[in-house]
Amino acid sequence: MKLVNTSVKRPVGVIMIVLAIIALGVVSVRSLAVDLFPKIDLPIAVVATSYQDAAPEDVENLISRQIESSVSSVEGIDTVQSQSQAGSSLVMMMFKNGTDLDQALLDVREKVDQVKGYLPEQAGEPNILRFSPDALPVVYLGLTGGDAAKLTTIADEEIVPFLERQGGVASVTVEGGKTREIQVEMDQAKMQQYGVTTQGLMQHLSSTNSSASVGTVEKGNQDLQLRVTGEFESLDDISETIIQTETGATVLVEDVVEVTDTFKESSSTTLVNGEPSLVLSIMKQTDANTVEVATNIGDSISEMNGDLPGEVKLETIIDTSEFIQMSVDSVISNILIGGFIAVFILLLFLKSIRATIVIGLSIPIALISTFALMYFTGQTLNVLTLGGLALGIGMMVDSSIVILENIYSYRKRGYSLFDSATKGASELAPAVIASTTTTLVVFLPIIYVEGLASDLFTPLALAVSFSLIASLVVAITLVPMLSSKLLSKAMEDNGRRYWFDRFLDWLRGKYASGLKRVLKFRKTTVLATILAIIGSLALIPMIGAELIPASDQGQAQITVETAPGSSLEYTEGIAGQVNETINEYSDVIEISYVTIGGTGFTAGNQATYTMQLTPAAEREPSTQDIVTEMDEKLQHIAGAEITASAMDGGMNMGDPISIQINGPEHEVLREISDQIVTEISSIEGVFNPSSAAADGVPQMTISSDEGKAATQGLTQEQITSQIQMQFNGQVVTQYREEGQEMDVTLLYPEDERSTISDLKDLKVQSPTGASLPLEEVADLVEVQGPVSLLRENQQPQMNVTSAVVDRDLGSVVEDVETTLDGMSLPEGYSITIGGQAQDMADSFTDLAIALVFSIFLVYAVMAIQFENFLQPFIIMFALPTTIIGVIGGLYITGISLSVPGFIGIIMLAGIVVNNSIVLVDYINILRGRGMDRFEAIIEAGRNRIRPIMMTTLTTVLAMVPLGMGLGEGAEMQQPLAVTIIFGLSVSSIFTLFFVPVIYTFFDDLSAKFTNRKEKKKKKKEA
Structure with a gap:
């Protein structure tokens, strides 16, 4: 090939290009952002609206339904959910x-603006946000x-401004x-004495x-701005x-109220390691490097x-x-270990330090080139991209091995260094390009998933x-050039590794005799292979399935939920018992903090603990083991619903x-959800099932009697405002002091607004000035109200969630579905x-489609390469045999099939054919030289077993560190590595025996068709 000849003839140019790439890669890797996972761009938008002191039913009817109805017509909407x-x-x-x-988001904003006028006056401004998994604090x-x-003053005035500048x-x-507040506490007796009303x-x-x-006035040739000032400057x-009363008298505010500079009543308490504390959560910018931000904060x-x-x-x-740092470091160490293993295998086979250097250089050059390409395509360094490099570390040398092997064979036949390099590389360059391309094309469908x-x-x-493309370029340019300069002598025995040569010779002999035997008993070989595949398929039910393997990130959470309506003091008492556990x-717990009470969407009867455990390497039990044991102990605490769970840290995959139960009535949904919780609790693996239909919150429903109220000249709105x-x-109003702005709140003394008696004794002022007991114009009924109301696509909904422990997700879901199918639901509920x-x-459905397309693309690439439809079909017979290795490997290691494992299967579709390509291509070369088919197969097998072993061993052994799950965060790549290790190992064995047998079958079939055509042609000529 022209590229090969050019690289050999112009070594200085090749070296300069390599040095430039290395320099570019070094600069790029310093600029790459480091994170735990790639950025997940979920197409989700959120509209959040406050409606102070409103019950869930009112929030649903007056706000949620209005917004749902308006945004449902936005183009591209798949699902609309609401929580009131x-x-x-x-x-x-x-x-x-x-x-x-x-x-x-623009369309949503426009739709929300259209209904804002129909929302209650007390409702806050709707906030429209883009939901992102990245929108989570990086440091607490x-x-x-x-x-x-x-502490609040110090945080607001000193710490927060300083941190936000980082x-x-x-x-x-x-x-x-x-939160500081000026409270104006009214004295009802004095207000009545002086004739001062609340409204006044x-x-x-x-x-x-x-x-x-x-306005303005003129002063000479200048305009003076007129400004009336009257803001409060002090308490x-x-x-x-x-204050001017209705009788015309004047009194001071202090005559009828008490003004206090204090703080708003707190609805929550925060403790760190049991000590009262403030917690500062720090969000990073969207494009910022998580590790760098955390370092700046530290x-x-x-x-x-x-x-x-x-x-x-x-x-x-x-x-x-x-x-993140520990995970990235562990992956990098696995890359280094894999690289050393690959280099050791090369040295073992090549017996030459120079030859090992020639091939080994492809690893760092491919890695550095990959970093440059990742930078320019906007990728980040994370456990998945680095895991991909760790998985590909062995494959990076495959092309170089095949090229060098052929160069070496020409050198042994007496060719010069230049001719060996050019002829050896040019001869197998098409096969190497084809084998690399087959590996690359399997990823194309994944991009479209x-x-x-x-x-x-x-x-x-x-x-x-990127790494494979870079390694291919190195194989057909740098390897031939270095071979022509460094390999002045053919690799010779040096005594120290003579045992290994004897082992290879013995292996070649055994393989040749075994190959002759399977070629003799072809039907038996095919039948044995089919039975092995069927036998492995029988293991599938024992493997199980899950979405993503859980990583032991050392973070745990405990949720305490007391009875709805419980006071903050009562919840704190339960939290104290949890602290003892x-x-x-x-x-094993480095630090923990708890928030007790209501914050945002957290109910006031809840306490949430967040715990950071010691690193996984420093403790024996896993986070899940600790959480399970802790949860069992916490169940003995009476008076609250307590749940312990492991957190998935950087990637929130949901429950x-x-x-999800849907239907027209919330009450019926609550009953069904409670029944489901009871039914699935007995299923093995179901852990802490819970329903969103928590016990109702005690409510006092106040229904105004319109007739009685109208008699007194009162409206429902006037009654409601006075109760509020x-x-x-x-x-x-607002009070400003030293640049700070705080609320001035008018309120009654606490002992007049805390009990039911206070409510019943409430005096309602009529427009005529009469004072009436509330019970005269309204009915008071105590009921149980819902904690929250859920809706999906404008229909009521209720959710039941559960964690899974000590069992795979797939089998648990199967049992849950069986249980749900046995339940009878009212009409209209699903x-x-x-x-x-x-x-x-x-994901499995999408990836299965991607696998089918990947196999088709692999076949298409090989058909183009061989310019033949039959040869690629023969090579593809290596694919079914991977099933034996994949299923067997997952079964042996006890790992469930997951999305990473499925990705490994797709990768195998492009990897396992490489050995077949090299073998079949060389059989065709030998037959083209006039060798008999049987002899060509045996000779090709003997000749190619060495490079096939080298490429397989470097790829497989370089993945062993990942397959063993060594280091933090390795759980994500382990299924992928195990799939490739076992799948490639088993398929390589079948490639050496099964593919030659299939080759002979199809060759016989092809010969029959050819003979028939020749006979027909002769008959026509006769």
Whole structure:
């Protein structure tokens, strides 16, 4: 080939190009972002709306339904889900894959704007957000050493601004802090004495605390801006505000109220290792390097601690970059181990340090070139892309081995260095290109697969492809050039490795005799192979299936849920008992923090613990083992529903099992979900099943009597506003001090707004000035209200979720489906299974289609290469034999089939044919030289067993570290590595025996057709 000749003739040019690539790769690897997983771009948008103090039913009817209806017509919408709970609405829109989410968000914003006018006045502004798995804090910090008020001031004024200036930091959120508030507490007796009404007090405070521009006046040749100032400058200004009563008298605010500078009532408590604390969660910028951001934060903590008061301390609670760094380091170490193994195998076979260097150089050059290509295609360094390189480390030398072997054979036949290099490389370059191309084309369908499988493994496919392309270029340019310069003598026996040569000679002899035997008993060989494949298929039910292998990231969570409506003090008491259990695991728990009470979408009767365990290498039990044992102990604590679970850290895959029940009535859905929880609890492997239909929250329903209210001149809105004022207070204005702005809240004393008696004794003021008991104009009924209400596609929904322990997801789902099929549902109600189970089914379907297309593309490439439809078909018979190795390997290692394992099967479709290509191609070359078919097969087998062994051993043994699951985060690549190790090993054996047998069958068949054509031709001529 021209490229080969050019590289041999111009070695300086080749070396300069290689040096340039190395320089470019070194620069690129320093610029590549480091993360745990590739970026998962989920087409999901969220509309979040607050509706303070509203019950879930009101939130659903007045907000969620309105927004659902408006956004459902947006183009590309697949599913619309909503969650309505006390005080907030969350509407989630899932779009079809391929939807332009930027345009979709604009359409959603436009639709929401159209219905904003129909939402209640008390509802907050709807926030439209793009949902991203990357939108999770990268570091959690704990601030301890003082009361919450003092710590809040330090955090807001010093720490948060400093951290937000650090490189890559997007935002910092403070949890557990105190919010300053000016409380204006009313004295009803004094207000009645002076004739001051609540409405009048609100109006005076609001109107007095204002500033306005009122125009301009001329002063000489200048215009003066007129501005009336009247904002409160001190608490005394609030206290001394003059109120004019309806009788015309004037009183001061302090005469009827008490003004207090205090903090808003806290609905939650945050503890770090049992000590009151503030927790700062730090979000990174979208394109920022997680490890670099965490490093910047770590450096800034040391700097901040030096400036904080002596007793105040800022420390890291959870740093997600630690696991990322450990995972990346373990993959890199596996790459190095695999590289050393590959080089050792080369040295063992080649018996020459120079020859080993010639081939070994393809590994670092391919790796460095891959880093450059990854940088320019926007990829990141993560456990999957690096895992792809670790898997491909052995394949990188395959092409170089085949080329060098042929160069060596020409050199032994007496050719010069130049001729050996050019002829040897040119002769097998087409076969090498074909074998590499077959490996590359299997990845093309993966790029077009949609969903999670594509997001996770397209980067891996690109990394492997880049490395193989680079290694192919090295094989047909650098290897021939170096061979012509470095291999001045043919490789000779040097005594030290003579035992290995004798072993190879013995192996060649055994293989030749075995090959002769299978060629003699061809039908028996085919039958034995078919039986082996059928036998391996029988093992499939024993393997099981799962979506993604769980990584032991050392993070655990405990959720405590007391009875709905429980006070914060009661939940804190239960949390104290949980702390006692957690303290028993102090040897494996590095740090823990708990949030008790309501924050955002967390109910006020909940406590959530987050725990960081010691690294997996420093403890014997896995995170799941610890969690299971801890969960069993926690069940003995009465008064709460307590669940312990392992966290998946950087990649939230959702609940393993999520059962969705849809129907017209929420109450019926609650009953069905409770029944499902009971039914599936007895299934082996189901762990902590729970229903979203938690016990109802105690509610007091106040129904105004329109007739009685109208008699007194009252409307329902007036009654509602007075009740809200009595029990929640109302923000009437803002007070500014030293650049800070805080609410001025008008409210009643706590002892007048805390009991049912206070509600019943509430006096409602009529427009005529009369004061009436609430019970005269409204009916009070105590009921149980829902915690939250779910809807999907504008229909009520209820979810039942469960984790899976000590059993594979596939078999558990199968048992769950059997159980659900046996249940009878009311008409109009349906059950579907989602979560990881649905993702697994979708991913497996997509990958199965990709596998079919990959096999077709492999055949097409070989048909082009051989310019023959029959030869590729013969070679493809190596593929079915991989089933034996794949299924057997998964069964032996006890690993379930997962998406990574399926990717390994697709990769095998392109890898296993390489040995067959080399073997069949050489058989054809020998037959082209006039050799008999039988002799050509035996000679090709004897000649090619060495390079086939070298390529197989380098590929397989280089993957052994990954296959053993060594290091942090190796669980993700282990199924892929095991699949390739066993699949390639078994298929290589069958390639050496089974493929030659198939070759003879098809050759006989071809000969029959050829003879028939010749006979027909002769008859026509006769």
